[in-house]
Amino acid sequence: MNEIPLLELSGITKRFPGVVANDDVDFSIMPGEIHALLGENGAGKSTLVKMIYGVLLPDEGDMHFSGAPYAPMRPSEARAHGVGMVFQHFSLFDALSVADNVALGMNKEAVGANLDQQIIEISNAYGLSLDPTRFIGSLSMGERQRVEIIRCLLQNPRLLIMDEPTSVLTPQEVDVLFETLRKLSAEGCSILYISHKLQEIRELCKKATVLRGGKVVGDCDPREETAKSLAEMMIGTSLTFAERQEPHLGEERLVVRGLAVESHDPFGVDIHDVSFAVRAGEIFGIAGVAGNGQVELMEALIGERTTTADSVCIDGEAVGTQGPTARRARGMCSVPEERLGHGSVPDMSLWLNTILSARTRKGMEKNGFLDLNLAHDFADEVVEKFDVKTAGINHDAKSLSGGNLQKFIVGREILQAPTVLILLQPTWGVDAAAAIDIHCALQELAAGGTAILVISQDLDELMTISTNFAVISEGRLSAPAPTGSQSIEEIGLLMGGVHTSAGTEATV
Amino acid sequence: MIRLEPRKEISKVLLYGTPVMAVVVTIVLGMVMFAALGKNPVNAIFIIFVEPLKDPFAISEMTVKATPLILIAIGLSFGFRAGVWNIGAEGQFTFGALVGGAVALALYEVEGGWVLPLMCTAGALGGMAWAAIPAFLRTKFNANEILVTLMLTYVAVLLLSVLMHGPLKDPEGLNFPESRLFHESATMPILIEETRAHVGFLVALAAIVIAWVLLERHVFGYQVKVIGQSPKAASFGGFVESKVVWFCLMISGGLAGLAGTFEAAGPIGQLVPALPVGYGFTAIIVAFLGRLTPLGILLAGFVMALTYIGGESAQIKMNLPSAVTGVFQGMFLFSLLGIDVLARFRIRFAQRASSAAGE
Numbered sequence: 001m002n003e004i005p006l007l008e009l010s011g012i013t014k015r016f017p018g019v020v021a022n023d024d025v026d027f028s029i030m031p032g033e034i035h036a037l038l039g040e041n042g043a044g045k046s047t048l049v050k051m052i053y054g055v056l057l058p059d060e061g062d063m064h065f066s067g068a069p070y071a072p073m074r075p076s077e078a079r080a081h082g083v084g085m086v087f088q089h090f091s092l093f094d095a096l097s098v099a100d101n102v103a104l105g106m107n108k109e110a111v112g113a114n115l116d117q118q119i120i121e122i123s124n125a126y127g128l129s130l131d132p133t134r135f136i137g138s139l140s141m142g143e144r145q146r147v148e149i150i151r152c153l154l155q156n157p158r159l160l161i162m163d164e165p166t167s168v169l170t171p172q173e174v175d176v177l178f179e180t181l182r183k184l185s186a187e188g189c190s191i192l193y194i195s196h197k198l199q200e201i202r203e204l205c206k207k208a209t210v211l212r213g214g215k216v217v218g219d220c221d222p223r224e225e226t227a228k229s230l231a232e233m234m235i236g237t238s239l240t241f242a243e244r245q246e247p248h249l250g251e252e253r254l255v256v257r258g259l260a261v262e263s264h265d266p267f268g269v270d271i272h273d274v275s276f277a278v279r280a281g282e283i284f285g286i287a288g289v290a291g292n293g294q295v296e297l298m299e300a301l302i303g304e305r306t307t308t309a310d311s312v313c314i315d316g317e318a319v320g321t322q323g324p325t326a327r328r329a330r331g332m333c334s335v336p337e338e339r340l341g342h343g344s345v346p347d348m349s350l351w352l353n354t355i356l357s358a359r360t361r362k363g364m365e366k367n368g369f370l371d372l373n374l375a376h377d378f379a380d381e382v383v384e385k386f387d388v389k390t391a392g393i394n395h396d397a398k399s400l401s402g403g404n405l406q407k408f409i410v411g412r413e414i415l416q417a418p419t420v421l422i423l424l425q426p427t428w429g430v431d432a433a434a435a436i437d438i439h440c441a442l443q444e445l446a447a448g449g450t451a452i453l454v455i456s457q458d459l460d461e462l463m464t465i466s467t468n469f470a471v472i473s474e475g476r477l478s479a480p481a482p483t484g485s486q487s488i489e490e491i492g493l494l495m496g497g498v499h500t501s502a503g504t505e506a507t508v
Numbered sequence: 509m510i511r512l513e514p515r516k517e518i519s520k521v522l523l524y525g526t527p528v529m530a531v532v533v534t535i536v537l538g539m540v541m542f543a544a545l546g547k548n549p550v551n552a553i554f555i556i557f558v559e560p561l562k563d564p565f566a567i568s569e570m571t572v573k574a575t576p577l578i579l580i581a582i583g584l585s586f587g588f589r590a591g592v593w594n595i596g597a598e599g600q601f602t603f604g605a606l607v608g609g610a611v612a613l614a615l616y617e618v619e620g621g622w623v624l625p626l627m628c629t630a631g632a633l634g635g636m637a638w639a640a641i642p643a644f645l646r647t648k649f650n651a652n653e654i655l656v657t658l659m660l661t662y663v664a665v666l667l668l669s670v671l672m673h674g675p676l677k678d679p680e681g682l683n684f685p686e687s688r689l690f691h692e693s694a695t696m697p698i699l700i701e702e703t704r705a706h707v708g709f710l711v712a713l714a715a716i717v718i719a720w721v722l723l724e725r726h727v728f729g730y731q732v733k734v735i736g737q738s739p740k741a742a743s744f745g746g747f748v749e750s751k752v753v754w755f756c757l758m759i760s761g762g763l764a765g766l767a768g769t770f771e772a773a774g775p776i777g778q779l780v781p782a783l784p785v786g787y788g789f790t791a792i793i794v795a796f797l798g799r800l801t802p803l804g805i806l807l808a809g810f811v812m813a814l815t816y817i818g819g820e821s822a823q824i825k826m827n828l829p830s831a832v833t834g835v836f837q838g839m840f841l842f843s844l845l846g847i848d849v850l851a852r853f854r855i856r857f858a859q860r861a862s863s864a865a866g867e
Contacts, residue, residue: 017513304743325746334744342740348733355730356745368727 004067006031006190007052007159012061014047021047023214025061029159034181034191036201036222039211040234040431042401045194048211049161052192053085054078066158079106084152085161090144094137094267101136102151122153126180137267141168141289142176149180160184161192166200167457168290171492178204196234196432197460198227212236235432247467250280253451254301254332254420255313261293261300269293269475271300276470276480278420278451283442285466285483286455289495293475294455295337298424301453302334303327314420328360331419335410335426339402343409346398350390351379353397354412361416378415386411387437403434410438414445421445422453427461439465459491473497512853522851527797527804530844531811537839547826555825556818556836566817568703572775573813576601576767578712578805580791582719583763585800587756590732591739594642594757596657597764598788599664600635604765605772606668607634609779612694612772613676613687623693628769635765636758638664643757647750653757661788669781676779687779696774708770713806715763720802732756764788793841812837 005028014022022044029035039045050056052063054072063070065081072078075085092101099115119132128146136144145165152160162181166174181191181204195201201208201222208222210233218233225233254277261271271293278284288294299305301312302324309318314330324334334357336342344353354375359365364374379393386407390400397405406426413421426442427435442465446452455472456462462469463483470480471494478494486494535557539549560566580597587594594600608631615623641660645651672685681688696706723729735742735752742749767787772779794812798804819833 302744303746323746323748324744328746336744338740341738342744345734345738345741347737352730355727356734356741359727365727370725370727370730372725 003030005029005064006033006066007070007192008064009048009052010062010064012048012051012058012063014044014051014056014058020214022051022058025211025214025216027209027216027219029190029192031158031190032185032188033207034185034193034205036205036208037192037194037211038196038198038201038208038230038234040196042431043211043234044214045211046163047214049085049163049192049194052078052159053083053161079155082156082158083161084155084157084159086145086148086152086163086165088164088167090148092136092144092147095135097133097135098130098139098147099132101147102132102154105148105151106155118154119150122150126153126183127176128180141291142170142173145169145177153184157189159190159192161194163194164196165193166195166197170289170495171459171488172496174200198222198230201230202227210234231432247281247283247446249282249467250449252277252279253315254278254422254453255316256301257311257313259297259300259307259311261296261305261307263293263296269296271296271475274472274475274477276477278453280419280449280451281446282468283446283452283454283466284480285462285469286453286472286477287459287462287469287491287495288455288457288472290457292473294424294457294472296475297472298334298336298422298455301422302332302336324357325360328357328416331361333357333361333413333416333418333421335413335421335423337424337428339405339409340398344397344405347396349396350383350393350400350408351376353408354379354382358412358416361418378412382408382411382415385415386441403430406430407434407437410441414441418445418450420451420453422455424455425457426454427456427458435461459488471495511856512849513856515852515854524799524804526847526851527799527808527844529847530797530840533843533847534836534839537843538836541835542828545828547828552822552826552828555822556832557814559821560814560817565703566821568700568705569817570810570813571699571705571709573816574809575706575708575712575774576771576787577791577794577812578809579708579715579763579767579770580760580788581794581798581805581809582712582715582802583760584791584795585719585798585802585805586722586729586732586759588736588795589800590736590752590756592646592753592756593654594639594657594760595654595792596639596642596659596661596788597760597791598784598786599657599661600638600761600764601768601771601788602661602664602668602784603638603768604631604635604761605768605779605783606664606671607631607637607765608769609687609690609772610676612690613779615694616688617691619691619693621693624696624773627694627773628766631769632762632766635761635763635768637761638765639757639761643754647753653753665784668779668783672779672781678778685781689778690773694773695777696770704775706770706774708767708774711766711770712809716802716806723802728755764791790837793837793844797840797844812840815840 008028010026012022012025025048037045047056051058054075054077070081072081091105099119102119103115116132119130123130128150130143130146130150145168165177169177185191193205205222208220209216210218212234222230257275259271259274263270269292274297276284300307303322304324307320309320311320313319314327314332317330319327319330340346345356355364355370358378362374362378364371376393382388383390383393388408388411389404400408410426426438442452454462454466466483468480469483471478471491473495474497535553539553542549542552560570580601584594584597608627611627611630638660642653642656645656646653676687678686678688696708699705699707699709731742731747731752734745735747735749739749772783776783790812794805794808797811798808815833815836819836822828822832823830
């Protein structure tokens with residue numbers, strides 16, 4: 001391997017007010033190499049690739065592309081050099097067709113006359129079946145990702161950057177994606193693959209660069225490392241993962257019967273006839289690819305949307321017509337997916353944010369008047385017991401890092417001693433250490449007799465902590481089964497929408 | 509290249525310092541304007557902003573002007589925090605005055621301590637009824653309350669005019685479009701002899717205290733703040749948007765209606781077509797100049813009242829046009845909004861260019 005590296009970075013440094021996002025980063029990618037960029041949230045991966053893609057400019061350091069100096073001022077310049085990027089969050093318009101969306105993201109010169117034909121050719125060549133005339137709104141997440149990939153491939157990239165590409169895919173879709181990437185690599189296209197899913201990286205990549213706190217802390221061949229050793233490189237300390245515990249199941253605390261919800265969003269997903277029960281001491285997991293009705297299900301369960309009364313029962317009491325406050329009074333607490341702006345008010349202090357969801361169960365509200373001392377005390381208690389790193393409870397919620405704010409919100413709900421706790425994506429975008437803390441706290445809470453429902457896209461998470469398990473797809477729930485009784489392939493099929501026995505059976 | 513970069517946390521000093529800076533900037537701009545008009549700028553500013561403060565009668569007149577401004581601004585501040593943009597307080601003020609005044613005229617010559625409270629209740633209910641129209645249209649049909657409240661202002665003003673020319677006209681008034689003068693029991697008690705300062709000012713002070721308690725110590729104020737900053741978090745917290753829209757419009761409508769009744773039963777003493785003089789609009793500036801906080805609104809109400817009184821004496825003493833008051837009020841809002849940008853954003857010069865040049 002004495003070729004010239006396709007891309008070489010030396011001494012790249014990027015500072016933001018108050019933080020050094022990248023500190024003297026060096027690394028290089030050879031032509032045709034699949035190179036992993038590993039690191040926790042906040043390690044500086046996104047900042048680094050944004051500089052490669054011309055979204056940000058480095059403060060210091062040089063980049064070379066095929067030996068020539070490379071300093072893209074904007075993404076179109078990066079694309080002109082042959083650098084393509086598939087973002088974690090797609091930039092697609094629901095109400096436009098595949099072809100229109102592809103054309104929108106390309107440099108003007110690159111859009112040829114017969115774009116539809118080109119799309120079909122590329123998609124066949126790489127096994128990414130896609131109809132250019134369909135509307136984005138009708139596509140699955142996996143298919144939407146293909147649109148982004150094809151958009152890059154149409155421009156004959158020499159380097160393809162993929163940011164957390166598998167977070168929205170079923171296991172089968174992941175296999176298809178990996179085939180495509182291997183094929184591209186064999187044709188000489190380099191791939192920079194960003195992920196924190198260690199298993200995937202070991203399967204796909206031959207080289208990995210590990211970032212921690214903005215610095216390169218190591219290069220390795222992921223195939224020669226274990227998932228544990230990679231994780232420890234990322235985090236810098238050794239880890240003890242949450243272990244599955246043998247649950248002592250009690251009576252049914254949360255019972256959902258024939259729940260149906262119509263989505264407000266024209267491209268949202270309706271919930272059809274969902275039934276399940278969560279017992280005291282149980283952690284019930286609902287897996288599924290994003291955008292299959294998780295948000296709508298969550299809204300209906302916690303009372304942001306009301307339904308028929310007996311669709312949702314807490315400890316035998318029908319609460320389907322009640323709002324969140326009444327359900328909290330009955331013992332149901334919840335952690336929404338969005339930390340900022342849903343689970344907390346970004347511009348309010350931490351202690352004011354406790355009033356948002358804990359005022360009823362913590363007695364902060366008497367005849368409408370607020371007891372601010374109780375709110376202060378409770379915020380202090382959450383910060384202390386859940387080890388939230390903050391300069392003080394008078395600071396705004398938005399000043400906390402993602403992991404710390406999530407710990408604060410989870411702590412705020414757990415310390416209300418709920419009888420039912422519902423969480424949507426509890427460890428999404430949270431660093432590994434915080435995720436483990438949250439998992440352990442949930443297990444402890446379940447052991448105390450709380451019924452816990454975790455809705456998550458992260459299969460590994462559900463496999464680790466849940467007792468029973470079901471899959472949501474297009475608003476329908478598969479029949480619940482004990483965790484571990486189904487193979488990953490079976491679960492993958494369910495996630496893709498194949499229902500062996502669609503969720504009509506009421507309970508386990 | 510100049511770029512604006514959002515600040516992470518806005519400092520309290522800056523947050524409450526900007527209205528003061530806005531007042532200073534306005535005064536400086538005013539001096540430039542007077543100089544351009546060929547008047548002595550220092551003298552003009554002195555007459556407008558300082559002289560009234562040395563005259564006890566002028567101070568009593570300031571309370572007369574500040575009372576409706578504070579009452580209306582307090583009501584509006586709840587809605588402005590919650591993202592309910594009631595721009596038509598002028599209409600609710602007018603309709604409230606009309607209803608309160610109609611009660612006074614219906615009870616003409618009826619004596620008793622209950623007459624004035626009844627008028628005030630009727631006036632507040634009238635303002636609420638006028639604000640109920642945009643509340644209903646927004647919560648039922650998602651109609652934009654900015655447009656509905658604003659348009660209803662003209663309806664209310666014209667309605668007042670029609671009634672002044674018809675049913676509510678003074679039978680002995682030589683056909684002038686004015687109502688009878690309200691009788692003793694239907695008139696606001698005067699606080700200080702020989703002035704027009706009336707008990708409405710005490711009500712405005714009470715409204716400030718109650719508003720502070722609601723905002724800082726009550727779940728109602730909390731939900732108003734949450735819904736304005738983050739509607740999804742409000743929904744998570746169990747707050748219902750349509751209820752908050754109703755609450756906010758009822759509070760602002762009710763207080764505007766009350767202020768209208770005070771105005772008719774106080775300094776004016778009857779219903780006249782010229783009753784609405786723009787307090788409902790000026791109160792919007794008062795609310796923002798006061799940072800939507802009760803204490804701030806008290807101070808801002810007085811500053812704005814000062815521009816009315818000072819503007820009048822500048823007209824008389826320096827022969828300045830009557831538009832001076834309006835110009836000053838406009839400049840207040842303009843400089844406040846301008847300086848606000850500085851409180852929320854940091855200015856960066858040529859960030860992008862310099863980092864590119866450094867390579």
